[in-house]
Every structure is written in C-alpha cells, then in structure tokens.
Amino acid sequence: MKELLVFIKKEFKHVFRDPRTLLIMFGLPVAQIVLFGFALTSEVKNIDILIADNSKDMISTQITDKIKASRYFIIQEKNIGGTDIDRAFKRGGVQSVLIFPANFSNDLSHEGKAQVQIIADGTDPNTAKTIVNYLTAIIGAYQQEKFPTASLRYQILTEPRMLYNEEDNGSMNFIPGVMALILMLVCTALTSVSIVKEKELGTMEILLVSPFKPVMVLVSKAVPYFILSLINFTLILLLSVFLLHIDIKGSILLLYMESALFILTCLSLGLMISNATNAQQTALLISMMGMMLPTIIFTGFIFPLENMPWVLRTISNIVPSKWYFLIIKSVMLKGLGLQYVWKETLILMVMTAVLLTIAIKKFKIRLQ
C-alpha cells in the first residue's frame, strides 16, 4: 500500500514538473472553453445596421430606440437612399439597412398601415435571415405594446419558447461537447504517454524486475490522472458557470459520478494504447490524432448525428464520448435524473469494463 502511495506521489511530481503536460492538462480546457464559448458561437451579434429615418416622427424614433436597446445591433443613423445604400453594402461597413419612409407615422394614423423597409446582405443567408427576424420581432413587439387592440380582430400569435435555453445561449450545446472532447483527449493521451515514457526510459524494465506487482503499475498510473481529470472537469464547470453563464440544472453529484465513469473509460483506453505501443510519439499520435477526429465527428455536438447516413450513425455508437455527451446534456442542461440516463450510463459502464479488462489482460509482465 505504501508502495502504491509513493508511486502515485511520483506520478504527480512528473505532471507538475513538466510544463508541457500541465499545458495540455489545464491550458487545453481553458482554450477550448474560451474558443467555443466566445469565438465559435453561432449567434449573430454586433450587427452593423444603418437606420435611414426619413420621417423623424415620434413612432419612428421610438422604434429606433427599441432597436438601440437590444444588444444585437450597432447603429449608425444617416439619411441615405438608392445608390448610397448599394455603396454602403459594397464598402462592407453595413450588414443591414432599415428605412423609414417620409410621413411614416402620418400614413400609420391616417391609413392604418405604414411600411418600413429592411434590407439585408443576402450573401450570407443565415445571418441575413436572423437579422430580418430580429428586426421584425422588435417592430412587432412595439406594435403589440403600442396598439394592443388595433389591427385585425382575429389573429393568431405564435409564441415561440426555447426550452431549457430561454435566453438562446449558444454556448449551451458546446459545453457538454467540449467536456467530452477534453476529457477524451487529455485522459487518453496523458495516460498512454506516461506509461510509454517508462518503457522508453528503461525504467519499466526495473519496475518489472521489482517485486512490485505489474498490474499495480497500471493502477498507480491511472489514479493520478483520474484525480487530475476530475480537477479538470471542475475547472470546465467553473468556467462555464462563471464565464459563459451556463445554469447547471441537474444534480452536481450525478454530474460528477457520470464524469468519473467517463474518465475511467478514457483511462482504460489510454492504458490499452500504452500496452500496444513502445514510443511516446506513437502513443501521442494514436491518442491525439486517432481520437480527436472520431470524437469531434461522432459526439454530435458539432455535426448532428441525426443527419448522418446509417453507417456513420452505427459507428458513432462505439464512440464513448457520444454517450457521455447525451448524459451531460440531459443532466446539466435539462436537469434530468439518473432514471432518464441509465441506458447511456450502462453502455459506458460496459465499455469501461471491456476496455479495462483488455488493458489488464494485455499488460505484459515481460518485455516484448
């Protein structure tokens, strides 16, 4: 037992004395969270809009104020028309233009109807649609508020709700995905490299010759990375709560239990890789490159699995991160309990058991 403790202590020293390991361990999650949370968001924000108010009456000013109040727009006000609009788009300083015609509020009060024109840059259809939707919604809301009983007597109001993500926070889908990706890469890569390193150094030969049980070498390698990965997981949770304002709906305990299980899966995979290779380079290549792509593609947080042909969907079933992603999404974002994710949990458990058995069985008590 004392041997095991000393061995584990030694592993921690290796980690804390190697800047590269530390960087992969703790730099990678921070970088990924920041990247996915801020840079790679699918939300449309900071839209450059030009408002050409040819009417300058009370209503047009109020609508302009409403648009200003929303956090999506950066507003320029200028009276332009015709060819100037075209030029403004071509120069690229503007993503959309809102035009109030002259006599806007007069038309509204006398004729009961008035028009505003929204022009958006159609070269990026998704963004253009989003901008048009935003503006239509803002004007619609203003209309509802100003003339509640006006317009038609019968009308059907659509009332959309983004369930589990009322604020339309784009980072929400990414966080579970990033968690799965980071744990998968960090656990697998670092564990496999740490064992292969012993082989490269020749210290494995000594450890094998020692009375220390060979399987205990695996245990002493796995324990430190298990603990470090849990710390890592905590770090990601903290970052997503405090930096990306994600609301954790489910039980934290369940979240930790499921993550611990997934970390075990990754560790077993790492141990398995280390048994099969003899050079750090190979181990790193297999665990980083070989795992990165399947994890990104088959986890489902970037490319929806539902859209894939059945062959790829079948393959995705053997990628552990897919199941972890489903679990975390359900628990963290929807607040569901174990009774809703027991199937995924069971699949992960079976995977872990199989991988771990192979890793232990294949561990060589001799060289070669």
Add this chain to the structure above:
Amino acid sequence: MPATVSVQNLIKTYDKGKVLAVDKVSFDVKAGELFGLIGADGAGKSSIFRILTTVLLADSGTATLAGYDVVKDYREIRNRVGYMPGKFSLYQDLTIQENLEFFATVFGTTIEANMDLIRDIYDQIKPFSNRRAGKLSGGMKQKLALCCALIHKPEVLLLDEPTTGVDVVSRKEFWEMLKKLKAQGITIIVSTPYMDEAKRCERIALIQNGRIMSVDTPGNIIRAYPEKLYAAKSDNIYRLLKDFRSHPETDRSFAFGEYIHISLKNDPTVNRQLPTANCQLPTVNLQPSTVNRQLEFLNRIAAENNHTGIQIKEIEPGIEDSFILLMSRNDATTNLQKTTEK
C-alpha cells in the same frame, strides 16, 4: 560451491526466428563471483541479461538464478536480483533523493535500511542529492543507477554495460565499487564492450554473434593464446598493415592503437588442428631462437617494402588479441555451418 547462476543451452531469436540473438549459450557463475560478459554491441549480452532477470522468455534452454527457474519462479527471482539495464536512465525529472526513495519503496525497503551497502557510492552523490537526475553527468548517473539497483540488498547483481558512455576516471571508480560489493558477498554479472575492463573480472565469457567463444579467467584466456605476437609500426602504418596482410606467411594482422599486431603462420611449435570455439587452447612455450627468427623475418618484410622508421617487438597478448583470434575462428565455424546447411 554451487553455482548461483546457471545457464544451459539458451536460445533466443527475434522477429519470429529470423534473427538469432542467443545461440546455445551455457555458463555457470559461482556464488560471490565477479563474472564478465565481454562482447561487441549486438553480441547478445543484453538478451542474456533480460532472460536472467525474467523480463524476456528464451525460445529454449533453461536458466536458474539463486536456485530459481527464470520462467517458473520469476516472482522469487524478482525479489533477489538487482538489475541495471543498458539503457537505464532513471527519472530525469526527479532528484537523486527522490529517485532513490522511489526505488527503495518499490523494492519494499528504505534507503536507511541498506545504507551500509550503498554508503560508499551514496556519499559520492550525496552533495547533489537535490539535483534532478537529468542534470547529472554520465558517471554520476551510473553511480545513482547502481545505488538504485543495490537498494534492496540483492543476492545477484546484473549490470548491463554499466560503463558505456562513462569517462575513464568514472569507469575506474565504478570497477573499484564493484570490487567492494563483491567483497560483501554479492554475485555480480557485468557486461561490457570494453576489452580493457575484462581483466577486472574474475572470470569472463567472450561472446560474439550470440555464441560464447570461451569462458575462463582472463589470465587463462591470455595464456591460451597459441602463437607469439608481435607489435610493429612504421612511418606509414596503413601501408605496413596492407603489406603484412598480403604476405602469405602472415597468419593474422590487425591495427591495434598505434601498432599493428601480427602473428605468423610458420610457427613450428603450434599444433594447428584445433579451431573449435570452446576447447582449451594449448599453452605455448617458444624458444628464444624462434622469436628472434620471426622478428628478423618481419623486419625483412618491412624493409623489402621500403618502410622507414620500422619498429617491431615481441609483446604479451591481451584479451583483445584473444578475442580477435577466437572471433575469426567463430566466423569460420559459422561459415562452415552455413555452407553445410546449403
């Protein structure tokens, strides 16, 4: 005294039998002996060590260490053997102290419990005990590695090329340490590619291409050198070597430092019917007159080829001379076997 290490007909191949690394090797090491495996790189020394330390399985043959079989009782052996692998380099990012403590614990002991055994070596590296192993000099690293191998008071110490890549002074110190360890009753098997280190062992096995050519004390191996040996040099040493080699009366001649070592065929005192590897070579007692005649003969060859600054003298053969002689015979038998196989 019973043999502590006994190796019988060991065969080890790699790459599914394509590469023969250890070829029917047999030898015994007595308790408390300092035994050397002498051979060039790739001779099969490390494979033998790994089989003895149970980390490699032989294709066939048996080996016992302290009475235990290396395959069946590998756990017992792992408790009794101290091993320093050839490429052993410790944990570079741990300090000397941490390395020692780690290995002591892994072997189920403490540094203090075995201080008497490692004190001499430990005292030398103690001033640097807080330095990381990666920052140590080669000699220092070897001392630390030796400490780690000794930490659990092994009955048998196996050192695979411990002095390779180490400076001359540290090498000398290292052998002094081995002598002291031997005095404490530890059986030591050490391998080295350096011939000059062979005479520091009590008995040596000369090994080449996985085959043991001779096992004896260094003194006996040297005495068994069948012919008189001469050292020659001239102003153009390379041409001199070529001239000697092309002469039909030359048996062997090879460059050796600044000299050429030569022996002649026309040696009436030697019985030439014994080129097998393991048999005892006869002791030679040449008449002084023969030596003079041969010296004169060699001088004449050199002079006929217009060499200047000629110096030729009779010398005592060393281990390396014996090794080269045995090696050429070993090659001859190998070639003979190959042709018969064909």
